[in-house]
Amino acid sequence: MLWTILIPLAVAGVAPWLHRVLRARAIWLLALVPVGVGTALALRVPREPLGAWMEAAEWIPELGITLAFRLDGLSGTFALLICGIGALVLLYAGAYMRTDPHLHRMGGLLLLFLGAMLGLVLSDDLFVLFVFWELTSVASYLLIGFKHEKQEARDAAQKALLVTGAGGLALLAGFVLLHSAASDAGLPMEQAARISVLAATDLSGHHLFTPALLLIVLGAFSKSAQMPLHFWLPSAMTAPTPVSAYLHSATMVKAGVFLLARLNPLFGDSAVWHVLLTVTGAVTMLVAAALAAGQSDLKRILAYTTVSVLGTLTMLIGVGTDLAIKAAAVYLVAHACYKAALFMIAGSLEHATGTRDIRQLGGLFRAMPVTAVSGVLAAFSMAGAPPLFGFVGKELLLKAKLDLEQLGVVLLLVATLANVFLIALALAVAIWPFFAPSAGWLRRGPRSAACRLAHEAPLPMLAGPLLLAIGGLFVGLIPGVFDRALGSAMASAIGGRPIMMELKLWHGVSPAALTVLGISIVTLTLGFLLFLRLRAWLTHIAAVVARLGRRGPARVYDLALTGLFASADRVTRLTQTGSLRQYVRVILLVLIVTSLGVVLSAALDGRPLSHRLVSADGLLAAWYWHELVLVLLILTGATAALLSRSHVSAIALLGVTGLLIAALFALFSAPDLAITQILVEALTVILLVLVLYRLPERTEHKARFADTAIALAAGAVMAGIVLATAALHLPATVSEHLARLAKPGAHGRNIVNVILVDFRALDTLGEITVVAAAGLGVYALIKLYRRRKAGEGTS
């Protein structure tokens, strides 16, 4: 089965070259790929319920990831939809985008998506599924942004990628949790990610079960555009129409529903699952249907109705009874067929007239009769009118609702209401463009010139809608074809138990069947009535929808994005000022805060902190007045340096402080240290003055008080550290050892000298060499500089 995924991906890679050689004919060759792959898979789809063809190869054994694939009723149906509609869409795209200079990319991208989608539905391993899941997101991103000249297209592509990508991460997290739960339940590593194995395991007792469920459902909802994550799908309609027909109605958006169906055997018994899916699905179904009525763009109408149908499917899976599952299976397939057809027809209309605005289109039946026929058939299937496939689906749907006890009535009402909208819209989509007496019914004038010039679409663009629409009629008339070939196997795979499906167009005369038929007729009538009033109401509904949109989740997305940018800006401005002063300030603050943290945690330790510092008594007991004077002088010098207004005086004052410290060293019998200090201090002052001589005069800046505070705090912390260190009882050190050896070993009484010239003579030699080398370098530089100066002087 791996080959059926790899072949489309490989062909996708060479598609641009194929196109370069064969030009427009390449698309026919590309369309052969899904036909071949689909046929190969169709021959192996098991007919019996719960039958499956499995295949597995090792990939990452130590993480328990296997390249495992499963072809059963569910994945088989999806695979056939993907391949069949894929081939039709490829042909359609070839004609639709004949003049597009980027056509060569389109073919390859569509095949890439096709391969990824096949991988998604066929994989039996959670993580392999995730890989393909993300690949479809990426392919979708590139396809939505195909018309990249438009800012709108790029934004829409990004929105879709961010929403589904984030959902994908939730999904991955859910999978990881599920995997670890399954490992805990005693499944071996390589089995714990196998969906087919998980389905047969009861994990509901595990504490990770519910978090995993929530995360996975979140991921599925983002992909399948459930409220409130639906907003990316209507924006995605900026994609070229073949893409919308394929990804955003027939296949990719169903990936979420597929995942829910796939995992239904595992999660189906959980109450959270039931409630979450049913409620979200029902809300999505109703709200999206109402929102659809406020649109005037043909594609956006179709997009919102798609969201509504996805909600219906989610709800049905959530309900989870045998009837509901059957309904979901039938409805899913029926929808894929008619919605793809409708999208392609919308594309044909735009192709012929240059507009998709439903208020502008009209009277096209004469010009485009074949398109019109397929459009009417598909729309009637969407409306659920007999004898089309959609009718079969809707009957089952209503029956499933009636079958429920408590929630049944509510759900039935919701479904009926949503259906009324869908029927009205289906009629609007099918009737207005072809049969409306005159276009421009908003009294903007007579039929637009474009409509008069309209022409029938070329054959490749007719094939798709016509085949799909006629297929819908055929299956509607003889529904047994579907249930025997795929339906039962599909429903059983979703339910995880054998569910026999027997579809009928006419259910005979029984109370239940008559009720369903009655509701059906009522809905159709109401829908028809709404359709008649729709023209008048459209403007009002559109206004309401627009007002709602200002508070909808799309707004939240926008706000979140702007908020994110604002905080990003703030963080950057705060941390990356580019000012060195600020950077040094940060380092000092870090030092202060972390040191204080250490001190505090030590203080909380229980023993009083004073035990760990040199006691104040000891410090204050033995001092002389001249020491005090020195200290006071040092403090005065430092304060004066802080307050001084010019660089030079500040440095001079700092130098004074340094010299006084040297005096302090001398007082405490460390003359060598004092000498070093004096030398270093003098050199530093000279260097600083030399540098500052070239810098602008000192300027006042606002943060002076903050700087003072930071400096004081840093000083305090350092003082504390010194006190803490001084309190240490240091272990015996090398110095005693050296002191003992100085006289007998080196015949010297100055230990420092002895160390330098005797004990560490080699080190000293090395240091001298380094200093000498550096001196030579400096000499060379000076010489070079002089020579250049001289050269400049002469030239």
Next chain:
Amino acid sequence: MNPLTPNTWLPTAAELRLFAPELILIATIVAVLVAPILIGRRPVAVAFLALAGVLAGLYACGAVAVQVGAGAQGVLSPPAEPPLPPMLMADRFSLFFKLFLLVTLAAIVWLWMIGAGQAQRWAGVENRARPLAAGPEFFVLLLTSALGMMLMVGSLNLLVILIAIETASLPSYALVATDKRSRLGAEASLKYVMFGAVSTAIMAYGISLLYGRFGTLDLSTIAAQIAWMPPAADLVFWLGLLGLGTGIAFKVAAVPMHLWCPDVFEGAPIEVTTWLSVASKAAGLGLLLRVVEAFSASAALSDAVVPLTWAVGVLASVTCTVGNLAALRQESVKRILAYSSIAHAGYMLMAGAILVAASGDAAAHGDLPRAGMAALVAYLLVYVTMNVGAFGATALVAWQTGSDHLSSFTGLGRRAPWVALPMALCLFSLVGLPPLGGFAAKWFLLVALGKAAGVHPWLWVLVTVAVLNTALSLYYYVRIIRQMYLTDDDALPPVRAPGGGLVMVNACAVLLLLLGTLWFSPLGQRAGRLATHVFYSPVPARPQEVPSPTGHPPAALPAEAPRMALSAGHTPPYHGK
């Protein structure tokens, strides 16, 4: 044994051979320095010389790895009883990092050579001519900083660590300003020096505190000492450790010691940026792991494990988030990649948090340190590939168009498909999307974090932060991809990239693809095996592993005992006067 008695210890040839990579590098540095005198200033010839030296070092590194694998004692310390703590080690851990650094170094030299070709091509053109003349000095500095980094991961002696960090840092400061005409470079270099100086000062102070507290410079000895005295209340120990941590954080560019990073990465020539973003971080992380590992065996620290893990975990999370947030709004691709490398340092620090979490009580954690270490090793390997690829592609574009601004990437998918495609793959890999190496790296990291969270449940916070950050980072990486593929301007001419550069970036992309698919499993296995060796092989000659039964603090050791790790290697012969 008295270290001052006449004792002329010199390492034997067999001992020195284990440090052949460093020695070869030193010889190469000298050769590169002297070569211009002998053959004249021929930068490309010098580059070949440097490359030959690096390759020889790589070969030697491999040979040493085989030797050490066969059980050779990779320690440089004079013979003594009890054995002295080693000044330098050539164990599996350091050899892995040395190999890693040398491979990166070879890639950088290669990148420089490609750039040199571009420089000749664009000679005299405003904005595009690049300084070639500084070639020999460039390589001296580059190789010296590499030497410093190699020493950083090979020692537990605080003084050697300090010297190694300085050896790595000082040339880096100059490297940033290689292009002397670049104002940005000069400014960046100045900031880098100042920041580095302050951090090093703090670290040196911390080291002096540690030395004063324990009377030794050897971290393993310190770890053995605190085994007797619970350090919870030991102010000086913690302050010293804090100073050491500051120095390491500077090298890793962890928040808040990351401030130098974006300025430096933007101002430096792109080869240097690549080098610093990969090697400097890797060496810092290696050092961090060494320190963590030295203390991990010490059960006395188990009280402190939770706060320490918190500290590292918070550091990692903040680093990650700040890096990603700041990257969102950048317009220069180089700067975006700079911030992204801060974020990735955050992810890698998370692996460090696992190691800290798993220290203390070895029995309770079982496989955990191994998993954390393996995750980090795998991450590093993937990280270098992604970054060399992404920076390489950016360099190719910048050299051609004269700017690394986002707008230079407009329509790259058409203008240079074989630069755009590997760039896109590298970026997707940096996000962590399958089926690329970046996914494998993130995967191993998250799995290890998940495992650790089984023991310390609050580590789930880190998992969440990592996942959220991945989502955040998606935005700015995709921004570059979007610029390359979804915008175009037909007026822009094709970008002609040199063949060597194309080979390089595409090789990186292919490697990433392989790492994400066929080599996913081998990557995990190799990393796991390496981690096992690092953690479970007894590092040769680790002294004082077993506390003395009397519970003597080491202060009671005789003064003649080798407390002077400071001078252990260089004790001059004593002679009378």
